[in-house]
Amino acid sequence: MKILLDQTACIGCGVCTQVSPEIFVLDAEAGVARLLQEETDDPTAKEAENSCPVGCIRVE
Numbered sequence: 771m772k773i774l775l776d777q778t779a780c781i782g783c784g785v786c787t788q789v790s791p792e793i794f795v796l797d798a799e800a801g802v803a804r805l806l807q808e809e810t811d812d813p814t815a816k817e818a819e820n821s822c823p824v825g826c827i828r829v830e
């Protein structure tokens with residue numbers, strides 16, 4: 771699966787980093803999430819997509 775993260779829409783809530791810590795990390799300086807991997811077969815990526823309150827994660 772390919773993971774896309776729209777950092778311009780991210781509000782830095784950290785939910786994705788809790789649901790899927792191998793893939794998402796919070797960039798404290800920027801105040802937004804960033805990706806540790808852009809391609810994965812980790813199913814938590816989909817959970818993060820479904821959990822993001824602003825819908826800025828896309829997994830395809």
Ligand code: SF4
Binds near residue numbers: 775786821826
């Ligand atoms: S769950 Fe969404 S809004 Fe929250 S930090 Fe992750 S990408 Fe950003």
